Amino acid sequence: MADSNKKGQLVWYDFITRDIEKAKAFYAALFDWQYEAFDMGPEGIYDMIKVGDKTIGGFMTPNGPNADTLPAHWTAYVYVRDVAETVNKAKRLGGTVPVGPVDIPNMGAFGVSVDKEQAGISFYSANNEPEETPEEDQMASIGEFCWTECMVDDTERAKAYYGELFGWAYEPKNMGEGCDTYWIAKAADSHVAGIMKKSTEHKGPSCWLSYVFVKDLENTLKQAETLGGQIIAPPMPIPEVGRIAVILDNQGGMIGLFADPIMPE
Numbered sequence: 001m002a003d004s005n006k007k008g009q010l011v012w013y014d015f016i017t018r019d020i021e022k023a024k025a026f027y028a029a030l031f032d033w034q035y036e037a038f039d040m041g042p043e044g045i046y047d048m049i050k051v052g053d054k055t056i057g058g059f060m061t062p063n064g065p066n067a068d069t070l071p072a073h074w075t076a077y078v079y080v081r082d083v084a085e086t087v088n089k090a091k092r093l094g095g096t097v098p099v100g101p102v103d104i105p106n107m108g109a110f111g112v113s114v115d116k117e118q119a120g121i122s123f124y125s126a127n128n129e130p131e132e133t134p135e136e137d138q139m140a141s142i143g144e145f146c147w148t149e150c151m152v153d154d155t156e157r158a159k160a161y162y163g164e165l166f167g168w169a170y171e172p173k174n175m176g177e178g179c180d181t182y183w184i185a186k187a188a189d190s191h192v193a194g195i196m197k198k199s200t201e202h203k204g205p206s207c208w209l210s211y212v213f214v215k216d217l218e219n220t221l222k223q224a225e226t227l228g229g230q231i232i233a234p235p236m237p238i239p240e241v242g243r244i245a246v247i248l249d250n251q252g253g254m255i256g257l258f259a260d261p262i263m264p265e
């Protein structure tokens with residue numbers, strides 16, 4: 001089987017929560033997301049997220065050994081060729097696999113990896129090799145996920161783990177004087193994710209964080225607060241890239257926001 005251009009890329013995003021309807025209401029108001037119910041047969045209904053005609057993710061209730069205590073959170077999926085092989089590789093590398101491999105009827109399979117710093121990310125493979133995505137369609141539109149990064153204490157350990165697990169190579173990015181190197185993960189020639197050292201302001205555990213592309217960062221933050229969310233990282237410029245902020249939703253799920261840079265008039 002020939003590899004598609006999706007191998008090693010982030011291809012899907014799920015929000016894990018015990019209150020799906022509350023989450024759907026929050027994010028529909030915040031990002032203008034639409035939803036489509038997908039019948040999973042014995043597994044029930046899976047609510048998929050739509051931006052225009054494009055499906056980008058969905059909502060799931062927790063499963064696995066810690067389902068009853070698992071907090072609401074987002075998880076991103078990396079496309080792999082073989083989920084069972086990736087499960088075994090994660091364990092061999094010193095990670096844990098709380099979920100997987102799990103078959104998705106008529107679609108594929110998925111699993112979840114937790115690294116040595118307890119940062120979790122999911123992975124997925126399809127029964128049928130996906131068609132290659134034209135380069136112009138790989139750019140995120142408003143309301144879509146546009147970037148995912150891993151914030152850890154030990155970037156070298158994380159790079160080694162994910163490089164072996166997903167076949168990633170890395171490209172260093174200088175973030176300026178006094179800042180640690182930001183490592184851009186690459187699958188083939190595509191930039192797919194980032195690995196960075198946790199800042200001193202980051203009081204939480206190591207984690208993966210995904211960003212949604214928004215048109216107006218300040219208005220989105222105000223709306224998030226109105227809906228019961230909380231701003232945990234105010235707007236910050238990223239030189240030559242854009243501006244970011246981070247919020248908790250009304251269930252405590254963390255999500256990043258990205259906007260284009262403010263251009264001088």
